[in-house]
Amino acid sequence: MAIEFIDIVETSLAGLGTGSLMALTGVAFVIIYKATKVINLAIGEMLMIGAFVFYGFSASLALPIWASVPLTLAVSAVIGGVIERTMIRPLLKDNPVSVFMVTIGLTSVLIGVVELIWSAEPRRLPEFLPSQPVIIADAFIPSKTAYSFLIAAAAMAVLITVFSFWRGGIALRATATDRAAASSVGIDVPGVFSFSWMLAATVAALAGILVGSVGGISSAMGLFGLSVFVVVIVGGLDSILGALIAGLFIGWLEAMVGRFLGGEFKLLATFSILLVVLVVRPYGLFGTHEIERL
Amino acid sequence: MRVGTAKESYAADEGLFKTDTQKVWFGLLMAGLLLFPLNGSNYWMFLAVLVMINVISTTGLNILTGYTGQVSLGHAAFMAVGAYTVAFFDGRFDTPVLLNLVLAGAVAAGIGYLVGLPSLRIKGLYLAIATLAASVILGFVFLNWTPVTGGLRGLNVPTATIAGIELATPDRLYWLVMPICVVMVLAAKNLFRTRVGRAFIAIRDRDISAEIIGISLFKYKLMSFAISSFYAGVAGGLWAYLFRVVTPESFPALASIFFLAAVIVGGAGTIVGGIFGAVFMTLIPEFLKLSATALVPWFPDASIYLAPVRNIIFGLLIIGFLIFEPMGLAEMWRRTRRYFALWPFRT
Amino acid sequence: MSPLHPAAPVRPPAARLDVENLSLQFGGVKALDGIDLNVAPGSITALIGPNGAGKTSAFNSISGFYKPKTGTVRLDGEDITAVPARDRAKLGLARTFQNIALFRGMTVLDNIKLGRHAHLTAGVFDAFLYWGKAKREEMELRAEVERDVIDFLELDHIRNVPVAILPYGLQKKVELARALAMRPRILMLDEPVAGMNREETEDMARAILDVREEWGVTVLLVEHDMGMVMDISDHVCVLNFGRRIAAGTPEEVRNNPDVIKAYLGSSGDPRRAAEGHAPVGEVA
Structure with a gap:
C-alpha cells in the first residue's frame, strides 16, 4: 500500500487537532496536581460532565451558544469546587493513595450521574463552529478540528500567561512547592486548593465542549481521559509545558496509528509508550525528579 | 485490648484463631457453608457461587493492594486471563478441571509477575497507571489474538466435569467453588503469620526501611503481584465454569x-x-x-x-x-x- | 515467662568497622569529604558535629542507602562498599533512623519480628500452609524474640499494641528492639534520644549500655545530646562541613580547639553549645 504524502499531512494535522484537546485536558490535570499533589483519575469524567452540562444548556434548554458556554464553565467551576470541598479536602492529610482512590470512586459516580440524567446513548452537540473546511496548502482539515485547535491554543496561552504573571498563579506555584511555607507567608492554602479544582474543572469542561463538538458525547467519553494520563505522565505530572508537548505528540501518534494501522491499535500504541516512559523516565520528560530521602 | 485471652504457649498465641469466640464463629461459618445448599433455590446458589468467586479475587487484590500497598487498576484483567486459560485448555484439550484451575492461576501469576516488573522503578500512583496500561494491552490481546481467544466472539466453556459428575448448575458447582474458596482464604491468612506476609506489610508501610532491614523489594513486590494474580486467575477460571462463556467484554x-x-x-x-x-x-x-x-x-x-x-x-x-x-x-x-x-x- | 527453647542466645561476636576516605556528593554539594572512621569491636563510638556536618550522610553511606563517590567501608576487614543495603542487614549491620522508621500499621511484636527477616528462610509455599518449616521457624522466632529482645528491653506490656499509637520514646525503643532482633554485630543508632525528655533519655542510655554489656555488640551512634554522648561513649569522632575535624576519647575531643571552634565559632564548651546549635542547613 502506497502511503500518500498528503494523507500523512492531513492525518498529522487532524492528530495535532486532537492532541491540542489532550494537551488542554492535560493542563487541567496538571493544575490540580501542581497545587494539591492529587492524581485525578477522574479528569476524563470531569471533561464528560462539562460536555453534558453544555448539552443541557445548548440543546435541552436551547440557549444560544454565547450564553451556554459561560454558563457551562460556571457550573463546572461549581462542580469542581464541590468535589474538592466534599471529597478531596477531608483526605488531603492522609496518604496520597487514598485521595487517588477517591478520584476512582468519583469516576464511577460521574458516569452514573450522566447516565441517570441523559442515559448511556451517544448524542450530538448542536453545531456552533463554522462549517467551512480549512485548507492549508493542499491539505484538507475538517473545520471543527481546526477551530477547536485554535480555541484550545488560545485557552492554553491565557492559562500560561496567567500562571506566569498573575499573583494568584504565583500563589498556586508557591503552594505547590511547600504548603507550610506558603501558608506562613499568608497564602490562603485551602483557598488555593479550591481554586485549582474549580479552574481545572472549568478547563476540562471547555475541553469537553470541544471534544464533544468534534466527536459527539456519550457516557463513555471519559475514556478520553486514558490518553490524557499518558500525556501527563509522558510530559511530567507537574509540567504545563510537558502536557502541551506530550499532548500534541500523543494526539499525533494516535491519529497516525489509527489511520495507518487501524483504530484498535491506538490505545495499544499510547499505552506501550506509557510503559516505556514509566520504566525509563518515570517522572516524565519535563517533570520534577524528586530525590528520595530517608 | 480484649480481656480473658491469656495464653499458655507461644503456639497458642500465634494460632490462626486467637480466641474461642473466633473459633466458634469460624465453626458457625463452616456449618453455614455446608448447610447453605439446603435452601434449594437456584438463584441463591448462583449468588453464593458468585460471591465466593469474588471473595477469592478480592482476597488476591487485598494481598497486593491492602497488604503490600501496590494499587492495581488491572485486577479484572488477570481474572480474564484465568477465564481464558480455562476456556482454552478445557475447550481445546479437555484437561481435568483442577489442572485447568491451577493453570489459570499459574498463567495469571506469570503475567502478573511481568506487570509487576515496573513496580521496581515506579511506585504508588505511577504503578497504578502502569497496571491500567497493562490491562488495556491485555484487552487488546483478548480481542485480537483470535486463534487462542476467539476474538470478539470469545470462547465457550465446557461444563466442569469432575470424576464423571457434570457440574452444570450452581448447586453442583458450589461443591467445587466453596472448598477452593475456603482453602485459599485460609492460605492467605496463614501467609500473614509468617515472614513473607510481614515483608509485604513492611513494604506497604515503609519501603525504604524495609530494604534496610534486609527485605528485597524486588523479590517481595513481584511475589505479591504473582500471588495476587494467581488468586485472580483461579477466580477467573471458576467464573468461566459458572458463566460458560468468556468474551473481551466479560471483565471490563x-x-x-x-x-x-x-x-x-x-x-x-x-x-x-x-x-x-x-x-x-x-x-x-x-x-x-x-x-x-x-x-x-x-x-x-x-x-x-x-x-x-x-x-x-x-x-x-x-x-x-x-x-x-x-x-x-x-x-x-x-x-x-x-x-x-x-x-x-x-x- | 518460661522460654520454650532454653538454648543459649545466639550472640554473634562484635565486629569492627573501618571507613576510609568516604566522600559523598549531592549535585554540587559535598556532603562528605574524605571521612575516616574506625570503630573498635565492642566499643560505643559517637559521631557528632553541628547540623549539616554530614553525620546522617555518613550513616546512610555506611548502611548502604547512599552510594558514596569514593571510599571504602569494611566490616571486620571485609570490603562491603558494593554490598546493597538489604544484604548488609544479613552481615550484621543493623540501624535505627533519625525519624522513626517503624512499620506503623503493625504491632510492636511484628515490627520486632521483621528484624529477623533476613535470617529466616520459609518460602511462600511453606507460608501458605503454615506447616512444617514455616511453623517451626515462626515458633522459634517468637520464643527467641520474647526472651532476647522483649524481656530484655521490657516491652512485654505493649507487644500487641500497634506502634502508631505509642508515645515517641517507646517508639524509639521499639526501633532499637527491631535492630536487636537483627542479631547485629554493629548497631548503628541515628539520634537515639533526639526529642526525648530527661527521663526517657536516661532510660535509653541505660538500654544502650545494657545492650553493649549483654550482647557484646559494637555501637555506633549519631547524637546531639552531648551529655549523653560524653557519658556513654568510649570514642568520639567529630565532623564539620563533611570533614573529620577530631577523634579521640570524650575528654580529648571536648578540649580540642577545632571542636570548640566548630560548635561556637570561637571558644566555649560543646556541652552547652549543643543546647542551641545554629541551623546551618541540613545537607541530608
Whole structure:
C-alpha cells in the first residue's frame, strides 16, 4: 500500500487537532496536581460532565451558544469546587493513595450521574463552529478540528500567561512547592486548593465542549481521559509545558496509528509508550525528579 | 485490648484463631457453608457461587493492594486471563478441571509477575497507571489474538466435569467453588503469620526501611503481584465454569474498580475485610435489582436506572468509606464485637 | 515467662568497622569529604558535629542507602562498599533512623519480628500452609524474640499494641528492639534520644549500655545530646562541613580547639553549645 504524502499531512494535522484537546485536558490535570499533589483519575469524567452540562444548556434548554458556554464553565467551576470541598479536602492529610482512590470512586459516580440524567446513548452537540473546511496548502482539515485547535491554543496561552504573571498563579506555584511555607507567608492554602479544582474543572469542561463538538458525547467519553494520563505522565505530572508537548505528540501518534494501522491499535500504541516512559523516565520528560530521602 | 485471652504457649498465641469466640464463629461459618445448599433455590446458589468467586479475587487484590500497598487498576484483567486459560485448555484439550484451575492461576501469576516488573522503578500512583496500561494491552490481546481467544466472539466453556459428575448448575458447582474458596482464604491468612506476609506489610508501610532491614523489594513486590494474580486467575477460571462463556467484554475496566471497591469497603489489609467487601459488593446490585422490581408498580421503568444507580452507589461507597471509615466494614465489625464483649460497659 | 527453647542466645561476636576516605556528593554539594572512621569491636563510638556536618550522610553511606563517590567501608576487614543495603542487614549491620522508621500499621511484636527477616528462610509455599518449616521457624522466632529482645528491653506490656499509637520514646525503643532482633554485630543508632525528655533519655542510655554489656555488640551512634554522648561513649569522632575535624576519647575531643571552634565559632564548651546549635542547613 502506497502511503500518500498528503494523507500523512492531513492525518498529522487532524492528530495535532486532537492532541491540542489532550494537551488542554492535560493542563487541567496538571493544575490540580501542581497545587494539591492529587492524581485525578477522574479528569476524563470531569471533561464528560462539562460536555453534558453544555448539552443541557445548548440543546435541552436551547440557549444560544454565547450564553451556554459561560454558563457551562460556571457550573463546572461549581462542580469542581464541590468535589474538592466534599471529597478531596477531608483526605488531603492522609496518604496520597487514598485521595487517588477517591478520584476512582468519583469516576464511577460521574458516569452514573450522566447516565441517570441523559442515559448511556451517544448524542450530538448542536453545531456552533463554522462549517467551512480549512485548507492549508493542499491539505484538507475538517473545520471543527481546526477551530477547536485554535480555541484550545488560545485557552492554553491565557492559562500560561496567567500562571506566569498573575499573583494568584504565583500563589498556586508557591503552594505547590511547600504548603507550610506558603501558608506562613499568608497564602490562603485551602483557598488555593479550591481554586485549582474549580479552574481545572472549568478547563476540562471547555475541553469537553470541544471534544464533544468534534466527536459527539456519550457516557463513555471519559475514556478520553486514558490518553490524557499518558500525556501527563509522558510530559511530567507537574509540567504545563510537558502536557502541551506530550499532548500534541500523543494526539499525533494516535491519529497516525489509527489511520495507518487501524483504530484498535491506538490505545495499544499510547499505552506501550506509557510503559516505556514509566520504566525509563518515570517522572516524565519535563517533570520534577524528586530525590528520595530517608 | 480484649480481656480473658491469656495464653499458655507461644503456639497458642500465634494460632490462626486467637480466641474461642473466633473459633466458634469460624465453626458457625463452616456449618453455614455446608448447610447453605439446603435452601434449594437456584438463584441463591448462583449468588453464593458468585460471591465466593469474588471473595477469592478480592482476597488476591487485598494481598497486593491492602497488604503490600501496590494499587492495581488491572485486577479484572488477570481474572480474564484465568477465564481464558480455562476456556482454552478445557475447550481445546479437555484437561481435568483442577489442572485447568491451577493453570489459570499459574498463567495469571506469570503475567502478573511481568506487570509487576515496573513496580521496581515506579511506585504508588505511577504503578497504578502502569497496571491500567497493562490491562488495556491485555484487552487488546483478548480481542485480537483470535486463534487462542476467539476474538470478539470469545470462547465457550465446557461444563466442569469432575470424576464423571457434570457440574452444570450452581448447586453442583458450589461443591467445587466453596472448598477452593475456603482453602485459599485460609492460605492467605496463614501467609500473614509468617515472614513473607510481614515483608509485604513492611513494604506497604515503609519501603525504604524495609530494604534496610534486609527485605528485597524486588523479590517481595513481584511475589505479591504473582500471588495476587494467581488468586485472580483461579477466580477467573471458576467464573468461566459458572458463566460458560468468556468474551473481551466479560471483565471490563469497571470490574477492576469493583474489586478495588470491595477491598476498600471491606477493609484493606485484613483477610476478613476482603470477605466482607466481596460479599457486600456482590449483593448490592442484587439488592438494587430487587428494589427496582419492587418499585415497578410506581415507576414502570425503574429498571433502566439500575446500571447508573449502581455506578453511583459503588463510587459513593468507595469515597464514603475512604473518608469516614478507612478501615472498612472489618473495623465496624470489630467495634460491634467489642461493644458486645464488654457489654454493659462502654468504652 | 518460661522460654520454650532454653538454648543459649545466639550472640554473634562484635565486629569492627573501618571507613576510609568516604566522600559523598549531592549535585554540587559535598556532603562528605574524605571521612575516616574506625570503630573498635565492642566499643560505643559517637559521631557528632553541628547540623549539616554530614553525620546522617555518613550513616546512610555506611548502611548502604547512599552510594558514596569514593571510599571504602569494611566490616571486620571485609570490603562491603558494593554490598546493597538489604544484604548488609544479613552481615550484621543493623540501624535505627533519625525519624522513626517503624512499620506503623503493625504491632510492636511484628515490627520486632521483621528484624529477623533476613535470617529466616520459609518460602511462600511453606507460608501458605503454615506447616512444617514455616511453623517451626515462626515458633522459634517468637520464643527467641520474647526472651532476647522483649524481656530484655521490657516491652512485654505493649507487644500487641500497634506502634502508631505509642508515645515517641517507646517508639524509639521499639526501633532499637527491631535492630536487636537483627542479631547485629554493629548497631548503628541515628539520634537515639533526639526529642526525648530527661527521663526517657536516661532510660535509653541505660538500654544502650545494657545492650553493649549483654550482647557484646559494637555501637555506633549519631547524637546531639552531648551529655549523653560524653557519658556513654568510649570514642568520639567529630565532623564539620563533611570533614573529620577530631577523634579521640570524650575528654580529648571536648578540649580540642577545632571542636570548640566548630560548635561556637570561637571558644566555649560543646556541652552547652549543643543546647542551641545554629541551623546551618541540613545537607541530608
